[in-house]
Amino acid sequence: MSAGPVLQAGNLLLRPWRDGDLPAFAALNADPRVMEFLPAVLDRAASDAMAGRIRDHFARQGYGLWAVEVPGVTDFAGFVGLNVPPFEAHFMPCVEIGWRLAVDYWGRGYATTGARAALHFAFDKLQLAEVVSFTVPHNVRSRRVMERLGMAHDPADDFDHPLLADGHPLRWHVLYRVGRTERKSL
Ligand SMILES: CC(C)(COP(=O)(O)OP(=O)(O)OC[C@H]1O[C@@H](n2cnc3c(N)ncnc32)[C@H](O)[C@@H]1OP(=O)(O)O)[C@@H](O)C(=O)NCCC(=O)NCCS
Incomplete structure (x- = not known):
């Protein structure tokens, strides 16, 4: 079990990762529907490596991209949480919020939630003081989550992802x- 807090979020549990999450994480990372707006589907080794980086982030920062459990529904639906992006950009330093769920969920x-x-x-x-989120313009589902959270988009902030050629x-x-001052709308 990795270190990290457990958050109760309505009917969800945001919890530390377990080794038992890795097969379900690999399955969603191999699904082209999930990865449509990400650079590539991941094979099992790349998926496990990503889970390892997420667990390292929890160990280093005390928070991260939590595993999402839905008691009575599934032990692992994907991840939702906070991450320090590993690159330089005009909005760095920052903490981003992100999500990736299996299509069934x-x-x-x-x-x-x-x-x-x-x-x-x-x-x-x-x-x-602030949390950011980013995605490609066509990822409407992800943008709708950002908008439901009350996040604001200023086109002047849009950027070329430094890790993509x-x-x-x-x-x-x-x-x-x-x-933080907009939090009353959350
Ligand atoms: C981005 C992603 C997490 C969004 O999933 P999602 O199911 O659309 O988002 P939510 O979990 O917030 O659910 C919202 C939907 O559930 C519905 N819903 C049902 N019950 C709800 C509730 N209690 N609260 C809010 N929405 C609810 C909403 O109406 C909405 O449906 P709609 O899409 O038909 O309008 C998902 O598409 C995904 O994992 N994509 C692949 C990974 C990815 O692109 N990640 C982002 C990369 S930057």
Whole structure:
């Protein structure tokens, strides 16, 4: 079991990762529907490596991209949580909020419900002034989560993702922000 707090988020549990999550995580990372707006589907080794980086982030920072459990429904639906992006950009340093769920668990409000709890953690426990989120312009589902959370998009903030090569079709990203002072709308 990795270190890290457990957050109760409505009917969800945001919890530390377990080794038993790895097969289900690999299955969603191999699903082209889940990875449509990400650079590539991941094989088992790359998926396990990503889970390892997430667990390292919890160990280092005390928070991260929590595993989402829905008691009575599934032990592992995907992840929702907070992350320090590993690159330089005009909005760095920052903490981002992000999500990735298996397709079976889309359309149930899990990303929004989990993200609200993660934002409360960011503002109440971590005392952050701001949380950002970013994705490609065409990822409408993800943008809708950002908008439901009350995050604001200023086109002047949009940016080329530094980890994607010049000319990569997914390089251009939209950036959303929410500040602690806007939290009453959460
Ligand atoms: C982005 C992603 C997490 C969004 O999933 P989602 O199911 O659309 O988002 P939510 O979990 O917040 O659910 C919202 C939907 O559930 C419905 N819903 C049902 N019950 C709900 C509730 N209690 N609260 C909120 N929404 C609810 C909403 O009406 C909405 O449906 P709609 O899409 O038909 O309008 C998902 O599409 C995904 O994992 N995508 C692949 C990974 C990815 O692109 N991640 C982002 C990369 S930057």
